[in-house]
Amino acid sequence: MGGAPVLKIGNTYEEVYNSFRWEIPEYYNIGVDVCDKWAHQRYRLALIYENESGQVEKYTFWDLKRLSNGLANGLKAHGIKPGDRVGILLPQSPEAGIAHIATYKMGGIVIPMFTLFGTDALEYRLSNSEARGIVTDEANLPKILEIRERLPHLETVILTRGETPDGVLSFWDLIEKGSSSFQPLKTRADDPAFISYTSGTTGPPKGAFHAHRVLLGHLPGIQFPHNFFPKEDDLFWTPADWAWMGGFMDVLLPSWHYGIPVVAHRAKKFDPEEAFHLLAKYGIRNAFMPPTALKMMRQVQDPRSRHDYSMRTIGSGGEALGEELLAWGREVMGLTINEFYGQTEVNLVVGSCSEVMEIRPGSMGKAIPGHRVEVVDDSGTPLSPNVIGEIAIKRPDPVMCIEYWKNPEATREKYLNDWWLTGDLAKKDEDGYFWFVGRKDDLITSAGYRIGPAEIEDCLMKHPAVAMVAVVGSPDKVRTEVVKAFIIPKAGVTPGPDVEEEIKKFVKVRLAAHEYPREIEFVTELPMTTTGKIIRKELKALEIKRKSGC
Structure with a gap:
């Protein structure tokens, strides 16, 4: 297949990681790479487009x-x-x-x-x-x-x-x-x-x-979580907007780099039933699905009875999926969902690949081949296993941005020696798995404990009454902050004191006494970025405003 894979297929993570070497040419143009190099194959399919009314157009690379x-x-x-x-x-x-x-x-x-x-x-x-x-x-x-x-x-x-x-x-x-x-x-x-x-x-x-090199920098981060993409008959789709890195850099342009067709679907909002329909209609084999989309698809009852889909890979990133969603992926989608981590500035640097490594629920995976990723302290020194610190990526790295546009001060603040500081907190265990804790400003300080929201949210998602959740620190006179959960209940669940107490006990026995949500608020929606990430900052600001007397 043209556009040879960057990763060498191996039997273990270590084998794949250690055998990888970057080969970045001096001259390179994204447009030529993703289009012109395939155009001599005049009938090679590049794009299947379905508009809002169901009309379909097809485009070749030519x-x-x-x-x-x-x-x-x-x-x-x-x-x-x-x-x-x-x-x-x-x-x-x-x-x-x-x-x-x-x-x-x-x-x-x-x-x-x-x-x-x-x-x-x-x-x-x-x-x-x-x-x-x-x-x-x-x-x-x-x-x-x-x-x-x-x-x-x-x-x-x-x-x-x-x-x-x-x-x-x-x-x-x-x-x-x-x-x-x-x-x-x-x-x-x-x-x-x-x-x-x-x-x-x-x-x-x-x-x-x-x-331009950033596309080449993305390729290991596409191949790895999509189990050595591309393979015969691969066909990619994502509901993510192509204006987001998750759309055009995690799906569209990498697929075209390898000469793999992409399905484009114009939709005003994400419809989980329609997603299953698309997967079956076009025989989609690969998808990038934000966690929010997967959570919505999980609410669809018995999709197999209506949709004959057969997928090879699903990659997801943005927030930890947790054990429940991973189990749903195996049962309903027939595969192991691989997770990955990255940012707009330096994307797809940590991830999982079920073909060569054990998938540990709640973990983002390991450093993707080609990237040096560590958890560091305030001096830029890599920390011992299981100690919370900041995720940092070593430069040079082809996936890393040149700078912040017209903002040299912000660019300088992101570097500590040769480390790009992400502003995200995590732990790295003895086996090299990264465990996301939260944004630096999402960390909850309660009675002397430093508490990350991700693990609590993961636990809450296992409760049968919870459809979606966001956890923040709420001001408290005694404890500095208490853990507060904003919960969207599942359909058919009537929120009330009994449900609230049941949820609190559920977390207390599974995590720790200092980590259960002392406060719970049931809501109909959560503030989201346009990329589908929960904006905890808005919820925290709301709590500060409400408790301004604290």
Whole structure:
């Protein structure tokens, strides 16, 4: 198979990790790699796209090459130059993939943006990046037009489908008028490719400025948790938005690097029943599923009776899955879900691979081959096993961002000697498994104990009354903080004092007396980032406000 795997298949984790070596070429371009190198196989399928009304379009790599060339010529004709930033504000769609490829090939810098963003979030990113152009659709164009006059750099607005108002260009007209031949810019592997903004849960979003090499840096982190991806008949899908690293860097572009087709599905919100339908309809073999999506799918009763799916791998990351979800994966999905860990700035550096290692529920796995990952103290010294410290990644590492865009101070703060500090707390056991504890600012201090929310949430998810949960520290005059759980109950459960006491006892006997939630609040929803992570910070702020007399 073309695009040879980076990892050597071995019998043990140690064998796979120790045999790995990076081979990063001096010159490398993401657009050429994921598209043009496969285009000579004119009928090789790249994309299956199903829109909201169920209509299906298919694209080969040859199609993508010609279409992206036309768009690259169109961008160039309208003044977009190498180094200029181009926003992509689109859902999963052919146009999103084409816009990525075209921008990379012409040397532009992509700014991927979520369609769920409002005008303030969009204005911040487009202003901060000084974007010269943007590609968007009918649903999102009004937001761009509303803020356009406040964005002096934004000269070119391109609409994918629909009626184009004055001052807006048509995506498909640009392609039609542009030549289907284009000479890609000869970029170095270290040249910039995109700016991905952080979730902004710890202050204003920061732009992680990534080089073309970052795709190569991701490959071990795709192959490992997907059990030595790619294999014959692999077909990838994710419900994650392609504006998120989990969408375009964990699925779309790595799949295309290996010449593997991707399913794109335009959906306004995640529907777990529809997810099972898609898996069966297209014979999807591989998926990246955020934990929230898996928890929702777990609520679907007896999906096998309605959907004939057969998957090879599921990878998940963002929050620990825990024993219950892993057991559900084996029983209902017929596989072991592999977990992984990473951040916008340095992604897919820890993970599991059920083919070569034991899966330990609650653990994120081990360092992915190619990455040096440790738990360090405040001086940057790796800690002894089972001691809580900060997850750190050693540089140089091809998956690591160049810097924070226009923010040298924030960049300096992330480094301690040659370690990139993640701000995440964890323990590493004697066997090299990492156990997530929480964000530094998520840590709960209660009666002298340092308590991480992840283990408590994992325990609570095992209770039959709990559908979803978030744990935070709530101010307390005596203990400094007490453990508080915000719980979404399962359908059919009526919250009340009896259920509350039962849940408290459930945790107390399974964890420790100081770790059970002394306070429980039943809610209908939890604050989430656009990437599906619970924003504990908002819940903690709510508690501080409520108890401001503490």
